[in-house]
Amino acid sequence: MVRLSVGYPIDLHTHSLRSDGALTPDDLVRRAAARGVRVQALSDHDTLAGVGEAMRAGAELGLRIIPSTELNTESEWGDAHVLGYFIDPADAALEERLRWLRENRGRRVELMVAKLNELGYAITLDRVLEIAQGGALGRPHLAQALLEKGYVRSYDEAFRTIIAKEGPAYVSRVGLTPLEAVELVRTHGGVPSLAHPGTVERLEELIPKLVAVGLAGIECFYAEHSPSWTAHCLALARAHDLVPTGGSDFHGRSEHGADLGAVFVPPETIELLEARRARSQGLP
Ligand SMILES: [Zn+2]
Ligand SMILES: [Zn+2]
Incomplete structure (x- = not known):
């Protein structure tokens, strides 16, 4: 009998309350540990604010935390999100850039609240800020406010209708390409991987451009990928010498992503990513 892989759950894509997840970093790591996860990337959008708390919980529970972030982008390429692994949470210059991105998030959410009000949805910015609890603002917080008021029957419905990209209350972001x-x-010593490539438009055209500026991985293992799409992503990884990464994209709301550790990620992934980091930093 051939055992394809022995190992333990690895989850390289998770969100906490510090961005648009529902759990505190501490609760998130405890839940991951309880589900057997041994290596977890905390990849909150545009912030590393949860990393310290996650690392403290991880140290206590024997779970390794990889400090990470997920950068959403705005361009002709659709929803191209970039995961950055092994980010230094003490990097002040990077924090400056991330703060700029978070401020843009705030302005955009304000504009979307104004549009919702014009459309007759009585959502207040104060309530949206309360829901976010100081985390990096995003559409999930608007979805929750709409759900609370009974304007939609589910969180997902808000995303499919009112605040969808083609929806009446949508405002596009100002951000990175x-x-x-x-x-x-x-530039900040991290290892970038392209998240959930299924949301990217003209993926095959974009990948070589990203590889030219240092893309090191591609998220092949993802709950919403069909087996054939996973195979396609793995073929792209081979063709462009990228590390296949993966994760749950857990947000703590049942409608979005899988549960922590529920997506299989090969154990050698961590070593491969570490090798890329060493290579980019000129280490042996
Ligand atoms: Zn994403
Ligand atoms: Zn994500």
Whole structure:
């Protein structure tokens, strides 16, 4: 009998309350540990604010935390999100850039609240800020406010209708392009991987451009990928010498992503990513 892999759950894509997840970093790591996860990337959008708390919980529970972030981008390439692994949470210059991105998030959410009000949805910015509890603002917080008021029957319905990209209350973001996101991660010593490539438009055209500026991985293992799409992503990884990464994209709301550790990620992934980090930093 051939055992394809022995190992333990690894989850390289998770969100806490510090961005648009529902759990505190501490609760998130405890839940991951209880589900057997041994290596977890905390990849909150545009912030590393949860990393310290996650690392403290991880140290206590024997779970390794990889400090990470997920950068959403705005461009002709659709929803191209870039995960940055092995980010230094003490990097002040990077924090400056991330703060700029978070401020843009705030302005955009304010504009969307104004549009919702014009459309007759009585959502207040104060309530949206309360829901976010100081985390990096995003559409999930608007979805929750709409759900609370009974304007939609589910969180997902809000995303499919009112605040969808084609929806009446949508406001596009000002932010990085995918190339800039990869460059930002690289400049600060991190290892960039393209998240959930299924949401990218003209993926085959974009990948070589990202590889040219330092893309190191591609998220092949993802709950919403069909077996054939996973195979396609793995083929792209081979063709472009990228590390296949994966994770749950857990947000703590049942409608979005899988549960922690529920997506299989090969154990050698961590070593492969570490090798990329060493390579980019000129280490042996
Ligand atoms: Zn994403
Ligand atoms: Zn995510």
